[in-house]
Amino acid sequence: MTKVATHYDQVADVYDNQYDQRQGRIYYGHICTNVSKNLPKGAKLLDLGCGTGLFMRNYLKTGGEVIGIDISSGMLKKAKLRNDSEVAVGNAEKLPFRDESFDCISSILAFSYLQNPDYMLEDAFRVLKPGGAISLCTLGRNIFTAIVPAAYKIGEKLKVSRVGCGSFGEHYYSEDELYGLFSDAGFVDVSVERRSFAHVDLKPPLYSITKKIEPIVEDKFPYLAFNICASGKKPE
Numbered sequence: 001m002t003k004v005a006t007h008y009d010q011v012a013d014v015y016d017n018q019y020d021q022r023q024g025r026i027y028y029g030h031i032c033t034n035v036s037k038n039l040p041k042g043a044k045l046l047d048l049g050c051g052t053g054l055f056m057r058n059y060l061k062t063g064g065e066v067i068g069i070d071i072s073s074g075m076l077k078k079a080k081l082r083n084d085s086e087v088a089v090g091n092a093e094k095l096p097f098r099d100e101s102f103d104c105i106s107s108i109l110a111f112s113y114l115q116n117p118d119y120m121l122e123d124a125f126r127v128l129k130p131g132g133a134i135s136l137c138t139l140g141r142n143i144f145t146a147i148v149p150a151a152y153k154i155g156e157k158l159k160v161s162r163v164g165c166g167s168f169g170e171h172y173y174s175e176d177e178l179y180g181l182f183s184d185a186g187f188v189d190v191s192v193e194r195r196s197f198a199h200v201d202l203k204p205p206l207y208s209i210t211k212k213i214e215p216i217v218e219d220k221f222p223y224l225a226f227n228i229c230a231s232g233k234k235p236e
């Protein structure tokens with residue numbers, strides 16, 4: 001966990017520029033749309049692994065209230081500058097909040113780093129109010145992403161300095177795994193869908209082409225999408 005935190009402390013500025021400008025903003029916006037559609041608007045949200053507060057900003061526009069936690073103080077420094085919201089250093093696997101204190105929970109591109117995703121979901125269930133919603137987006141396992149951990153391991157050896165590149169023991173998820181984890185934690189109305197074909201790291205011509213065919217891929221060939229979104233509800 002410390003290794004992940006140190007990495008994000010170091011890349012906070014680069015991360016924020018990458019995801020809040022040009023194609024990064026479009027890529028991130030697409031994720032936000034898919035996560036937000038399963039959350040109530042204008043409610044009290046907890047964002048797990050909130051990073052620089054990009055999703056918090058998005059949610060605040062609905063008139064809601066947001067609290068974010070993250071293990072990287074460097075990322076949180078930027079989140080504090082971005083939003084007038086409470087953020088705290090904390091581990092998403094052990095939440096420092098009372099039972100039934102949030103209407104909804106989000107988590108964007110942080111779930112893959114968790115060593116114990118079941119702890120996170122159990123604690124999320126605990127701090128949600130009855131009827132509360134959880135919606136997250138993480139990395140999906142497919143033919144393209146299967147090689148990423150090995151490539152990142154090599155990247156680390158070669159001292160490649162780029163966001164997310166390192167040997168962090170990240171886990172890429174399948175539909176069945178997410179469905180099982182959500183159901184085991186007690187969530188109902190669980191929905192899992194693969195999203196994103198135009199990847200933020202693609203060069204412009206390739207990015208535009210993949211963006212154009214993204215809706216077709218998501219609809220007809222979802223296995224080829226890079227990310228995977230999962231949502232559920234705590235029973236009333």
Ligand SMILES: C[S@@+](CC[C@H](N)C(=O)[O-])C[C@H]1O[C@@H](n2cnc3c(N)ncnc32)[C@H](O)[C@@H]1O
Pocket residue numbers: 001004005008019048049050051052053054055069070071072075090091092093107108109110113114
């Ligand atoms: C790819 S960034 C995503 C940041 C933010 N959610 C966003 O959408 O821009 C991954 C974030 O997850 C955080 N993270 C990783 N493991 C975590 C954990 N166990 N608890 C809380 N945050 C964690 C990292 O520090 C980093 O800020």
